Amino acid sequence: MTNWRLHEKTPLSRIDNTIWLLDCRSVLRFLRIGFTDNLKGPTLPALLQDLSFSYSLGGTILLGLYLGFMAATLTTGLLADRVGQKFVLILAGICLALGVGGFQQFQFGRFPDPLHYLSRFWTGIS
Numbered sequence: 001m002t003n004w005r006l007h008e009k010t011p012l013s014r015i016d017n018t019i020w021l022l023d024c025r026s027v028l029r030f031l032r033i034g035f036t037d038n039l040k041g042p043t044l045p046a047l048l049q050d051l052s053f054s055y056s057l058g059g060t061i062l063l064g065l066y067l068g069f070m071a072a073t074l075t076t077g078l079l080a081d082r083v084g085q086k087f088v089l090i091l092a093g094i095c096l097a098l099g100v101g102g103f104q105q106f107q108f109g110r111f112p113d114p115l116h117y118l119s120r121f122w123t124g125i126s
Helices: 014-038 040-051 055-083 085-107 113-125
Strands: none
Touching (some): 014 040, 040 055, 055 085
């Protein structure tokens, strides 16, 4: 009968250390995303007062952001499988530029309200 060593301790290799560090970085990134996402609620009154927006407009802005995020979540995996991850990342960067640029133009009064909602949607997609 073979004597199996069930509790043999092996030292961590360089690959194991790299995987452990990547896991820690991923956890910290998700912590940062969750923290900043939860800051939207408490900072919304000050943001609306600073920009002279109503609560309904502020809620609609956040709705556009989350609708864009939902659309991106449902489609980017399939799109990355078909056309490649590099194309999807470039497309996300373009969507982010459109969204931020549209929001900036709205603050200066150059765009009407519907385009403002569209710019937040594009930001959410990225």
